[in-house]
Amino acid sequence: MSAQSQFGVVTDSETLRRLAEYKGIWTYAEVESGQLTEVSLELLTGARSIAKKTGEQVASVLVGQEVERFVAELSAFGADKVFVIQDPRLRSYASDSYTEAVAQLTREKKPSVFLFGANRNARDLASRLAGRLNTGLAADCIKLEVNERGQLEQIRPDFGGKELSVVLAPRHRPQMTTIRPGSYRKQEPDYSRVSSSEYFVPKLSENHCRIKVLKNVRQPIDPSEDIEKATVLVSGGMGLRSKENFELLRRLAGLFGNASVAGTRSVCEKGWLPSSVQVGQSGKTVSPKLYFAVGLSGAIQHLVGMQNSEIVVAINSDAEAQIFKVCTYGIVGDLFQVVPLLIDEIKKVRVERKLMRETVTVGTPAGDP
């Protein structure tokens, strides 16, 4: 381990001089189905947190056809600068043309860090680009830090989330990372922020456009399955025992605004819930304000997908269940007893509070709060 740590220390002046030429924290702004992806905005939060430590600027790279209309949104969410690569041949994603276009810009501008969302197309692009730029790429990271040597520490769950690894690329630039959606929360947009934009015209030859995109077929995502955007998530595990019993969780979710039902891998494999709402290592990473973990054990592969939730409420009949180790509040008990009681109690408290407010308004003289 100490030998490996030594490995991260760069001392020769030639390498240090070369590394110092690279400046700027970049994010890839991915456009999909006519809009910026959520994670593209979340990345800006991560980028800003690094930029604050290293004193660098944050820039986004926009690629496609007629994409300059997204510049304002990127600045509102934290970009200081936006590079716009527009070309009819970049109308929709293809691994060869996109790689070459972004590689040309990257070689010219030399950023020190380049972040991508861990969406399918973006991580595909990042992989091929890392190959072309002969640099490292850390996959599926959930957190970024800067160490005392100014190197980017890219933190990722390994072995199905059983371990957290720190990935370093001490001698290569840019330091490239894909970040799981939901790892960072996007900032409150500030549309008064202005950033500069710069147009870049890539030199694309026939050889860079060998792939022909024949069709892009898109089905809109059902909002109830869009668990990455939910404020409240009610998540169920094998303790629910059947597909029908998830109705109970839907009733609980129905009490909150912007709430969805999600579940563990075991539940999705059973077909009790669609796989699009699976939380965890091989599912989605979520960070709602409130996460109910009902009848699920809290396997590490599940925990890595929800550990960024603000408040975790665990309901499980087994007092030893792992989920109680990460919860904010927990109830040891039978979910088929607890959840109906919980639904009733929330309703009751809300009615009481409403009644109280009404009595107060009726019974108090005007002017008094």
Add this chain to the structure above:
Amino acid sequence: MVSGASVGLNILLAVKQVPDVSELRLDPVTHSLLREGVPSVLNPYDRYALEAGLRLKEIHGGRLTVVSMGPPQARKALQESLALGADEAVLLTDRAFAAADTWATAYTLSVFAKTLPFNMVLTGLKAIDGETSQVGAELAEFLDIPHASYVRKIDLREDMQGVTIERQLENGYDVWELPLPCLLMVAKEFGQPRLATLQGYIRAKRQKIRILTAHDLEALGANSANFGLKGSPTFIPKVSPPPAKPPGTIWSGDPKDSVRKLVDALSREGFV
């Protein structure tokens, strides 16, 4: 790199031997990963790539070569591939290859690939130990051929000069046309992979696995500075168990009572 049309399809398929992740356990005291004695298996995602390769071969004829970079035990993954129907297996094994990241892995595989007359390269979507999904695209880059990831359907043109594929995305799919040679990373949506038969295993036992060391690859023109940990742009200076959170408030006993306390707490947090 391109075979003559008469040769038919020449597929190179990269497979990895991985620890069976479901068998991994944490040390109860140190919370570090216990690696010893964990059984190794053929990477489950590579079975979909094998399935794709075997079906293409059944339709169009040709040859399927499997290659793996790894410790001597990786023979097992290759043997399994032979049992499933691969024609030839090659193991790249040397201490010098150890601790390679995806870049160095792809580089090493590419040196061998360049010695073959392939017109299609297949990989799995990801390996369950690292789960990076990067090696396929990086390998294609080193071979300077186009690639597609998340491939769920493959239609090879009759003249074997191009292929039409479907790529499974989060919210739909793309249809692409690529010229051959190309690299395809096969997704599990491709279809249920077959199981090896007893005859397959018996045949595989008799087949020889070709072994290539760092020295052999150097003789083929490889730059040994690109192998293993030394050649890897990234490395992992430290691993740790996921952080423990401060303990939460947990109620047991009368469920009515517990629920009341929970709703109180949620009210204070502004949710009720």
